[in-house]
Amino acid sequence: MTIRVRFAPSPTGNPHIGNIRTVVFNWLFARQNNGKFILRIEDTDRSRYTPNAVQIIEESLRWLGLDWDEGPDIGGPYGPYTQSKRLPLYQEKVNELLEKGWAYRCNCTPERLKAVKEMQRAAGVDTPMYDGHCRDLPPGAISPDEPHVIRLKVPREGETIVPDMLRGAVTFENQRIDDQILLKSDGFPTYHLAVVVDDHLMQISHIIRADEWLSSTPKHVILYQAFDWTPPTFVHVPLVMGKDGQKLSKRHGAVSVADFRQQGYLPEAVLNFLAMLGWAPGEGDEREIFTREELLATFELSRVKLSSAVFSYDKLDWINGVYIRNMEKSELLKRLVPFWQAAGLVPSPVPSEMFETLAQVVPLIQERLKRLKDVVELTDFIFTEIETPPAEKLVGKKMTPLESLEAVQAMQTVLSNLVNFDAATMEPPLRQLAQDLGLKAGQLFNIMRVATSNKRVAPPLFGSIEAIGRKRTLQRLSRAEEALTQLIASEKY
RNA sequence: GCCCCUAUCGUCUAGCCUGGUCUAGGACACAGGCCUUUCAAGCCUGGUACAUGGGUUCAAAUCCCGUUAGGGGCACCA
Structure with missing residues (x-):
C-alpha cells in the first residue's frame, strides 16, 4: 500500500509550532516510507478566513524543509486541494447519505438549538446534544429549498470503535455521539464531513x-461506515504543552514558526527539536542530535509517546547552540548577515571590504551564540560607536583610579607601537605589560575590555580589538583616559 | 458535570509489550570544581523520579483493578 499522509490546516493565521510538530511526524513517516505528503487547506469556515494564511503556512513548511508532493500550489491527481473549491463534491456525497438514510435535513433554528441546550443544562444533562427534533420527520417534510442543515443520523444504540495505531481500540458509546451537522446552512461542509470525504x-x-x-473520530468512523468506505489508519499523537501544562499558546511566548525564525533559530535545529518532542530512538540509543537524514533513518512512528510533552525553550536553545557550533564558519557568516543588517550594524548589501571583518568576528562568537539574533548584542560595539564608559566602571579590580589610568596610558603606548595590529601580535606585549605593572592579566584586560566595548562581558578581547581596528581602539582608550583623569581630579587626589 | 486519553528526575526521555540484569540510564536546566583575560564552549563531580492504594507473582517501574492528578473533547470552529 502506498503511504499517503496529509497536513490539513485551516488558514486562520500563523502556523503553530505544536501543529508543526505533528507535521514533522507526518513528513518523516511519508518520506521514510517512500510515500506522499499532501498539503490540503481546510477553509470551510468562511468567518475565520485569513487572507495571507495559506502563503504563510507554505513558507513555514518550506523554511523547515518539509516539502509536499501535492497541494494547492502544485496541484496533484486528487485536486483541488482547497476545500472551498470542492463544494459540489461534498454536496454530492451528502446527498448519497440522505438517500441511504444516514443523514437527515434539519431546519431547527439556532435559537431553538440554543434553547434546547439551555434546558438540558438546567435539567442537569451531562452532555448537551441535539434532541433529534427533525431526525424522524417524514421524507420531504423539509424542502431542500428552505434554509436547513444536514445532520448525521448516528445510531442510537451500540458503540463505535476507533482503532488507533498507538493506543489500540478506543470505544465510544453511540448514545453519547451527537447528530453532527455535516452540511451547514450556507452550503459549506463542516470539518467532519469534509475531512472524511477528502481523506477518502x-x-x-x-x-x-x-x-x-480523538473524541470526534467516532463520528468519522460512522461516516466511513455510512459511505461503506475503509477508514485510514488513525494515529493520534499527543499535544504540545507550555510550561504550565496547558496547551501551548501565544501567552507562552514564541509559538509560530515565524517567531522562531526571526529569533535566529536554525530550521535544522527546530526540526531536530520538534522530532524529539514525544519521540525518542530508545533501545540504548542516546543520541539527541539528529540531522534530517538521521531522523529519516531512525524515526519510528510507532515509538511516539502517548503523554503530552512540555515545550522546553531551554532545550531548544541548547540544540540550536550545538548546530551553530557545528556549522562551517562561512555558512554561519552567511546566516548571520541578515541579523546584523536588520539591526542596522551592517549595510545592505554588505560592502565587499567588510567581509574580512565579518569573517574575523565569526570565530569570536560562534560558541557564544544560542540564537543567531544574539549576534547583535554580542558584537554591536565592534560596528558602532560606543558610549564612553563611566569612569567607575574603568577602575580595575583591586586597583585605584590612578593605577587604572596608568594602565590605560601604558596600553595606548603598547598598541601604538605595534607593527601589526592583530590579535597574535598584541597579546605577548600586553601580557608583558601586565607583568611590568605588577598586575594580573585579568586586571589589565578587563580595563581594556570595558574601555573598548563598554561591556563587562564581551567576546575575546584581542580578536575584538583587531576587528575594531587600531584607530578606533586608540580613540576609545583615550576617551577612557579622559574619563579616569576627570574622576581623579574630581576626587581629592 | 459527562466522555476519552495519559501518568519515570523541574523538563525531554530510556526502560514497560517479552516481569528478575533497575540500589532506574541519558539529555536539558540547576549546583560545585577544573580550564581561563570576561562570558561562553569544553571537561569532571553532585542532587533530584518509577503519583497512590490494592492485587497477581518466589519476584513489579514493568501485568490487572481502584483512586488521585494532569490533559483533551462535549459548536451551523477546525
Whole structure:
C-alpha cells in the first residue's frame, strides 16, 4: 500500500509550532516510507478566513524543509486541494447519505438549538446534544429549498470503535455521539464531513493528527461506515504543552514558526527539536542530535509517546547552540548577515571590504551564540560607536583610579607601537605589560575590555580589538583616559 | 458535570509489550570544581523520579483493578 499522509490546516493565521510538530511526524513517516505528503487547506469556515494564511503556512513548511508532493500550489491527481473549491463534491456525497438514510435535513433554528441546550443544562444533562427534533420527520417534510442543515443520523444504540495505531481500540458509546451537522446552512461542509470525504478521495492511508481530534473520530468512523468506505489508519499523537501544562499558546511566548525564525533559530535545529518532542530512538540509543537524514533513518512512528510533552525553550536553545557550533564558519557568516543588517550594524548589501571583518568576528562568537539574533548584542560595539564608559566602571579590580589610568596610558603606548595590529601580535606585549605593572592579566584586560566595548562581558578581547581596528581602539582608550583623569581630579587626589 | 486519553528526575526521555540484569540510564536546566583575560564552549563531580492504594507473582517501574492528578473533547470552529 502506498503511504499517503496529509497536513490539513485551516488558514486562520500563523502556523503553530505544536501543529508543526505533528507535521514533522507526518513528513518523516511519508518520506521514510517512500510515500506522499499532501498539503490540503481546510477553509470551510468562511468567518475565520485569513487572507495571507495559506502563503504563510507554505513558507513555514518550506523554511523547515518539509516539502509536499501535492497541494494547492502544485496541484496533484486528487485536486483541488482547497476545500472551498470542492463544494459540489461534498454536496454530492451528502446527498448519497440522505438517500441511504444516514443523514437527515434539519431546519431547527439556532435559537431553538440554543434553547434546547439551555434546558438540558438546567435539567442537569451531562452532555448537551441535539434532541433529534427533525431526525424522524417524514421524507420531504423539509424542502431542500428552505434554509436547513444536514445532520448525521448516528445510531442510537451500540458503540463505535476507533482503532488507533498507538493506543489500540478506543470505544465510544453511540448514545453519547451527537447528530453532527455535516452540511451547514450556507452550503459549506463542516470539518467532519469534509475531512472524511477528502481523506477518502485523496486516498489518505494514515491520519496522523493531534490528540484533540480523538473524541470526534467516532463520528468519522460512522461516516466511513455510512459511505461503506475503509477508514485510514488513525494515529493520534499527543499535544504540545507550555510550561504550565496547558496547551501551548501565544501567552507562552514564541509559538509560530515565524517567531522562531526571526529569533535566529536554525530550521535544522527546530526540526531536530520538534522530532524529539514525544519521540525518542530508545533501545540504548542516546543520541539527541539528529540531522534530517538521521531522523529519516531512525524515526519510528510507532515509538511516539502517548503523554503530552512540555515545550522546553531551554532545550531548544541548547540544540540550536550545538548546530551553530557545528556549522562551517562561512555558512554561519552567511546566516548571520541578515541579523546584523536588520539591526542596522551592517549595510545592505554588505560592502565587499567588510567581509574580512565579518569573517574575523565569526570565530569570536560562534560558541557564544544560542540564537543567531544574539549576534547583535554580542558584537554591536565592534560596528558602532560606543558610549564612553563611566569612569567607575574603568577602575580595575583591586586597583585605584590612578593605577587604572596608568594602565590605560601604558596600553595606548603598547598598541601604538605595534607593527601589526592583530590579535597574535598584541597579546605577548600586553601580557608583558601586565607583568611590568605588577598586575594580573585579568586586571589589565578587563580595563581594556570595558574601555573598548563598554561591556563587562564581551567576546575575546584581542580578536575584538583587531576587528575594531587600531584607530578606533586608540580613540576609545583615550576617551577612557579622559574619563579616569576627570574622576581623579574630581576626587581629592 | 459527562466522555476519552495519559501518568519515570523541574523538563525531554530510556526502560514497560517479552516481569528478575533497575540500589532506574541519558539529555536539558540547576549546583560545585577544573580550564581561563570576561562570558561562553569544553571537561569532571553532585542532587533530584518509577503519583497512590490494592492485587497477581518466589519476584513489579514493568501485568490487572481502584483512586488521585494532569490533559483533551462535549459548536451551523477546525
